[in-house]
Amino acid sequence: METISSIKTRVYRFGNKNADGSSEMKNLLGGKGANLAEMSAIGIPVPPGFTITTEVCTAYNRLGQEDTIYLIKEEVESAIDFIENIMGCKFGDMENPLLISVRSGARVSMPGMMDTVLNLGLNDQAIDGLIRKTANERFVWDSYRRFIQMYSGVVLGMKPLTKEDIDPFEEIMEHLKEKREITLDTDFTVQDLKDLVYDFKDVVRKRTGKEFPMDPWEQLWGAVMAVFDSWNGDRAKYYRKMNGYPSDWGTAVNVQAMVFGNMGENSGTGVCFTRDAATGENVFNGEYLINAQGEDVVAGVRTPQQITTLGSKKWAELAQIEEKDRSENYPSLEELMPKMFYELNQYQDILERHYRDMQDMEFTIQDGKLWILQTRNGKRTGAAMVKIAVDLLKEGLINEKEAMLRIEPNKLDELLHPVFDPAGLVKEDIIAQGLPASPGAATGQIVFFADEADKYKYTILTRIETSPEDLEGMNVAKGILTARGGMTSHAAVVARGMGKCCVSGAGALKINYKERTMTVEGKEYQEGDWISINGSTGNIIEGKVPTMEPELSGEFAQIMSLSDKFRKMKVRTNADTPKDAKVARSFGAEGIGLTRTEHMFFEVDRIKAMREMILADTVKGRKLALKELLPMQRSDFEGIFEAMQGLPVTVRLLDPPLHEFVPHQLATQKELAEDLHISLSSVKTKVAELQEFNPMLGHRGCRLGNTYPEITEMQTRAIIEAALNLKEKGIEVTPEIMVPLIGTVNEFVVQDEIIRKTAEQVFKERNNKVEFLVGTMIEIPRAALMADKIAERADFFSFGTNDLTQMAFGYSRDDAGKFLSIYLEKGILTSDPFEIIDREGVGQLLAIGTERGRKTKPSLKVGICGEHGGEPNSVEFCNMIGMNYVSCSPFRVPIARVAAAQASILDKEQNS
Incomplete structure (x- = not known):
């Protein structure tokens, strides 16, 4: 095998406690690739893989697909060989296939804005070998249907035809669930999954006119180029514009060996934070799903469970679930898999101390083995940002200058937003409870589609679940409300990054896109109805709720004091x-x-005297x-x-020109003429005289004071x-x-x-x-x-x-x-x-x-x-x-x- 140190500079490998790159190379490897390399180097269990640099993305935009593949083909093939040697399997092999994931990775976190493909390498032949290898037929067919669905959406462009439609693959699954009278994906039998694979490929054939690709290398190059393309996708461009990120950065592509959270009841996947991303409290927290893959957690298709027992009890309290039912049906990872929780807890502590900042981590448990898939500095609210910076300073992990530089100045604006006035809240007005995904208070009219978020002056974007395509609407809306998803869902993570109020996972909401209605316990709410949401409590409230000024935290005062010092x-x-x-x-x-x-002159009791001065013909x-x-x-x-x-x-x-102070409507001109006891024609003449072709460059500012010194x-x-x-x-x-x-x-x-x-x-x-x-x-x-x-x-x-x-x-x-x-x-x-x-x-x-x-x-x-x-x-x-x-x-x-x-x-x- 080629030694790791001799790899060329367009592809950087990591794995087996070794890496070409480091966390200092985010501009070249993207945040995800740089952190994967760093984690591998410090001994964190990371699935082996490689990163194609951001420079290749920039070259792709100039060269096109064919020349870009030629540019990196040899290095990618060598890097795949590197993964094969570590994992003991071969990419494209029929008996012992290596499956890989292909993910984006910009130099800054852009959650959900670009594309990902999992389980790449599966085809009609490889599934037989994988079934023999794993002795788990259900897992293999489940992975195959997931791969076809994801690859078709990302690479082949299989999207819903209209905004009222659902994903074509989701529609097929929903029909099968209705027919079989089941509710969850995990309820599908092996035969159900086989039928889904057949139906999925049939939809691809009908919609694209082509067969689903079977060649793993064709699949890989298609996925890599799709990730590069997603850098210039609408949602990524909007996110960059919203945050002021340059368009010439490009994205890296991270290719990793797949590890599987959907291999059965001893497997799972999750997302966790070393501190509370909403409040900044120093509490390890997160969500997980058993027998699932990572996308299931953030997509909100299934209700995720809490990682810690403390968090699980808090969640059950919000969801009004009895403790006995909670511990039986929604156990924490700490309760269900104590060994895995203990390892995860150790790694989160190591990573926070290593990076000296709150971390957002993704993990997978494959048949009792824990893998860390990603870590990054976590998105957080303005309040959490301030508290985390002050706490890390107190804990000695950072110094005063670093604490100041951890503050994003514009996010302080979130701390100054009004909150609901408790005196204006009536308990009976609370119509449902969700998860407090992103703090704040928002009142607005219901809209169900992101591209209509500006339909009213104040809107609450109300969705079954949000997706990256909803980004622009989420930014426009005053608040975000979803029926599905947990504290780590797309809606929650993006809303916190925006400083936008969000309530997620409100399961009592029944949303009908075609009818444009939301039903809660038999009561129907139409598009345009007013609701209020409290992102700090999860309350969903009927009608408008009055607000009050917020109380600023002690940490806020500490940051202000530090700023004055420097x-x-x-x-x-x-x-x-x-x-x-x-x-x-x-x-x-x-x-x-x-x-x-x-x-000061525009107030009612003053404008008359001001107009009298303007209309006067003499200095006196x-x-x-x-x-x-x-x-x-x-x-x-x-x-x-x-x-x-x-x-x-x-x-x-x-400063402004005088024409801004005089009336331009006939009725107001008549009123002014009567008040000043002058003719209407005199008023009209003066108004006409004051009118300027270009007021910006006209009779204003010091020019007024110099022509009418009595004003000065x-x-x-x-x-x-x-x-x-x-x-x-x-x-x-x-x-x-x-x-x-x-x-x-x-x-x-x-x-x-x-x-x-x-x-x-x-x-x-x-x-x-x-x-x-x-x-x-x-x-x-x-x-x-x-x-x-x-x-x-x-x-x-x-x-x-x-x-x-x-x-x-x-x-x-x-x-x-x-x-x-x-x-x-x-x-x-x-x-x-x-x-x-x-x-x-x-x-x-x-x-x-x-x-x-x-x-x-x-x-x-x-x-x-x-x-x-x-x-x-x-x-x-x-x-x-x-x-x-x-x-x-x-x-x-x-x-x-x-x-x-x-x-x-x-x-x-x-x-x-």
Whole structure:
């Protein structure tokens, strides 16, 4: 046999406590292949196999099938020989056949998004030899029918014809079950299984016009290429887009010797987690099935049993099953196979300590022997992510920096979602109980099909069971409800990864796709009916349930404290009201980076005065209207300043064009004319005059203040008077007045003079002073390039990246949706520039503006207040170019704090 060390680099082998690769090679071997190699090397019992690298997938997309097979044929044949020598059987042999599995393996976990084929190598001749070898005719025929079903779906494209139909093979099995009056696959007799194999091959013949392939090598190459193809399948592409994974990564292909959980009552298969993926609790948990293969557990076809006795009792309590019935009919693996449980428990402990993270493992027990098929860092909810990181830190498995880097900043958003208010729950409204698969609270209207998840504003995707094809609908829906499946089903695992509320395995639900109904204990619910689901308890509730703000855990506070220890940048918030300011402060905001004053003018009691100011033909008329607005603005600022208790508050002067404030409907125009005692024609004329061809580039921002300086005077007076009023109450205030949309130095100079002159006038009137800053919002490319000149007068810069992105790309944010998705799909853009800062273009403007501004004024305070301020990748870039702070919406403040800490840690590591 060829020695393992001489294998070429396109195929990496593992098995028999030896491996070519390691866990450090995930980019090349994919996560699954790298971990299989690692487990084999450290002595975990892994079925032998090999990994075809991600580079081959990339080559396949360029070369096509024939040339790719030629490229790797010799290495694959050698690797099959390697497996044969370890397993003592031969691929394609009629008497002693080697059967293999073919699975995908991207560098990151993408559960269910790509394809798998099990039992590959079976054909009409091999089954006879396998029956003689195993003396288990039922097992062999069961494996054969599974192989035909799976291979036909994955490789031959045998899918349901319509969404109301079920899988053609499932339909044949359901008819046979009805005829035989049985309910489970395990109830099939040997003759039933033989009949199913015959019927399955007949369906393949009729649907494809070809015979099911009998040549094992044809089967293997078909499966390998199908896995490569699945990398660019719709569900994989959507999953990548949802998570921001590049399309050029490719997937590896893992080929392993089959081990069988369906060989009888001494065999089984399962999925387990070293910690609770929903809560983060340090409890080993999982599910298993006796006499089954791995797909049975995640597909939810049979109700899985719990691995531990503790978990089994909790499950029985939820399912309202008496302890006696539970122990007899649903024993835990710990009770049923204590030796196997003991081994599994040892391996889970070894693997968690080795990888120093919560592991998601798959295992098979073949005739009393335990095999570990896979391990990976487990998908987890936001709450579990925080608790696991803190617990691993306390246990000494990771250090503080590692704990911070274990946090996915965006997943913190899950902890801030509302939960059901117990006061609004009525016990009688609970219509059924399922498994609490993914925490959270969701209320919505029932939809039964994933492609209709956007049919209503709020939907609960209600399915018998979900499949990878449902991914897009699962992402759109507010919550997911399934009649089948356990805590490790597809719905549960994917929902937890999304942070989506999910209740699975609600067996009391009878779902009829064709009628679009759900029946529970005789009561029928139609599509569009409102239900609520509690992913923390498994309760399914009729109608809408009110929500309340969540209580944040102690671990959350610990992570926030750790983030403050490491980060260099401050985190502020964008807030226009005292309520928003208080929420942001509770999340740790260190000031306000953007208060939009225009939002204050749209309230009913103010819009009239604002319109009066706009319609005035003279400076005197405008000043009279602005005098009416002054106390309103002053009161607003007092509330915001008081909420921030001495922290800096940046107030942006009026920014939008005036046409946004005037009425455009005839009825409202008539009402305004009557209120102001002017003619309707005067109102219509003024509205027409204000209309702009391109408001984005029109009469707005500093252009308003420079043409109507009385607006800037009023707003400055309101800000300064509010600050003085609070100072007299003993409350410290640090106002920062921001001039929007400058493109030239002189635009800022004129506004700066008005602001400072007005402030001095107020100080003189009040015989009192407050410190304040005057700065500008850099949102026009020319301003970034002129930053050195602007910094001669400005105290601070705040980059408005929303408008800066629009101007730099020439994209309208409101209209870009018409082509952005196509640009992303075609690779013209790698990410949406309105979501993630475009480092190559817009980012360079940020860097140039910061550098040039600080060259003139080293003490210049620089921040960002666009939507990018709460996006982790953008926060990292802001840290990289030396900004003082980022500002974001209140509920994204924790995300920005963690992202800023991670940016500092990574920056130090790269520069050390």
